[in-house]
Amino acid sequence: MSDNANPDPRGPTPQQRGEAAPTTQQMRTVGQRRRDAEQKLNQHLDEARHHNEQPCDNPEPGTGRAFGGEVDAADIAAIQNDDSITPADRVDLIANQAIPETENDDIRPGKGDA
Structure with a gap:
């Protein structure tokens, strides 16, 4: 006798x-x-x-941001093309365009007015 429980040469069925x-x-x-x-x-x-259909041609003065909170692409391009800025400063300037600094320099927990 054979040890094979399934004598079908095609192999076992999916079930x-x-x-x-x-x-x-x-x-x-x-x-x-x-x-x-x-x-x-x-x-x-x-x-x-x-x-994208809504034009945003009037940036808010002095903020580097267009109305609605979008970053002004012209300012970003100017920062990226300025060779007098170090790469680290370039990153900081672009980040500040996207997320402006607040009055409180350090808002991490534990660094407050305690």
């Missing part, structure tokens, strides 16, 4: 291996999740298109 096909409910769930994800993606893309 014998424990890899059953997904159920109808699982397929419906996957399909619904995919449709929801596509709908959400389309909504985000529409919002991005709408946001």
Whole structure:
């Protein structure tokens, strides 16, 4: 006698291996999740298109920022093209364009007015 419990030369079936096909409910769930994800993606893309259609030509004076909080690209380009600025200072200046410094220099916990 042979030690092989499955005499089929093609090998075990998926059910014998424990890899059953997904159920109808699982397929419906996957399909619904995919449709929801596509709908959400389309909504985000529409919002991005709408946001990009709004011109922002008038920067707020003295802030380096355009109305709405966007960083002024011309200021960033000027900082990047200025060879008299060290790379570290360039990073600091660009970061301050995106996130302006506050009055309080050090706002970390434990460094307050205690």
